[in-house]
Amino acid sequence: MCLIAFAWNVHPRWRLVLAGNRDEYHARPSAPLARWDDMPVIAGRDLEAGGTWLGVSTGGRCGVVTNVRDPRLPQVGLSRGLLVTDWLRGQPDATAHARALGGMAAGYRPFNLLTFDAHAGFYLGNRPAPRVQAVTPGLHGLSNADFNTPWPKTRQLMARLQAWLDEGKEDxxxxxxxxxxxxxxxxxxxxxxxxxxxxxxxxxAAFIRGPAYGTRASTVVLIGHAGSGRIIERRFGPDGRPDGQSDVAW
Structure with a gap:
């Protein structure tokens, strides 16, 4: 993912409301959002490295990762997408997972990771050094910089999410x-x-339209306080051409 805004534990129905865009080269092969056959995960799938950029588990977990935009950082190490997959299928709760990953984070390509379960949310990053931060209830944003860095598109998406929350609508x-x-x-x-x-x-811009690189997917996640929820993905091809939609509830 490259742009995320989310509300954590502030909505009367949804403990997590998340909206985000995945920007990627159009040539990179990906499978659309779906239930996976090999684990209790609902997500799109990176067919090159095998992980995912954003997903949920049928138990009510959510994980999402972005890269870090800094040309000075070497893009070496394990794939970022594996972080989300490992979190969604793993046994530790969010707190134990965050503590464990803090000791291994340097081995992955530069990343920002968000993890949520029924009890807690965490931001984890590994550049310039591994760090872990609990997510407080409220409205937050993340792009390709540190957590809550106020890039213009991040601020704008957060403002529009806040307006949606204030209106109290389900649409x-x-x-x-x-x-x-x-x-x-x-x-x-x-x-x-x-x-x-x-x-x-x-x-x-929030949405990037281009022939080789651009927004590949727009996704909204809604997870209720009891753990049930819904994830909707709209996909796009080169130059922003609509390429299908998936809508999965659990």
Whole structure:
């Protein structure tokens, strides 16, 4: 994933409301959101490395990972997507998992990971050094920088999620509309991550449309306080062409 906003333990029905976009090269093979045959997971699947970028378990867990945008960081180590898969199928609760992963995090490619279960949520990162932070109840955002870094598109998605929460509606169409926003940030708001102003501008919108690289999936996750929920994925091909939708409840 490259853009996430989520509300943790603030909604009367949903303990977790999460909306996010996965930006990736269109040539990278992926399977659509579905129930997996080999474990109790509902997720899309990276057919190159075998993991996933965002998924839920039928027991009510959720995990999502982003990369870290910094050209100075070597992209070496284990695949980030395996972090989500291991969390969703593992036995430890979120607190024990966070403690254990903190000692192994340096062995993975640069990542930001969010994990949630019935009792707790955690942010885990490994650059510049491994760190673990409990997620407090409230509204949060994450992109390809540190947790809650106020990049323009992250702030905008958080604001639109807050508006959805304030309206108290169940219709998720406004969340998908927020994820489909193609307006770039103004130059004075752009972060400087070392990739150049033109590239920063092209990546500053929530939804990225391009022939080779762009938004591949927009996803909304709703998990209730009792553990049941729903995950909806809208997929896109080159130049933002719609490429199907999956909607799975458990």
């Amino acid at each position: 998720v169409a406004p969340l998908f509309a927020a994820l489909a926003d193609e307006r770039p940030a103004s130059d004075e708001q752009l972060p400087d991550t070392g990739i150049g102003r033109e590239r920063e501008r092209s990546l500053s």
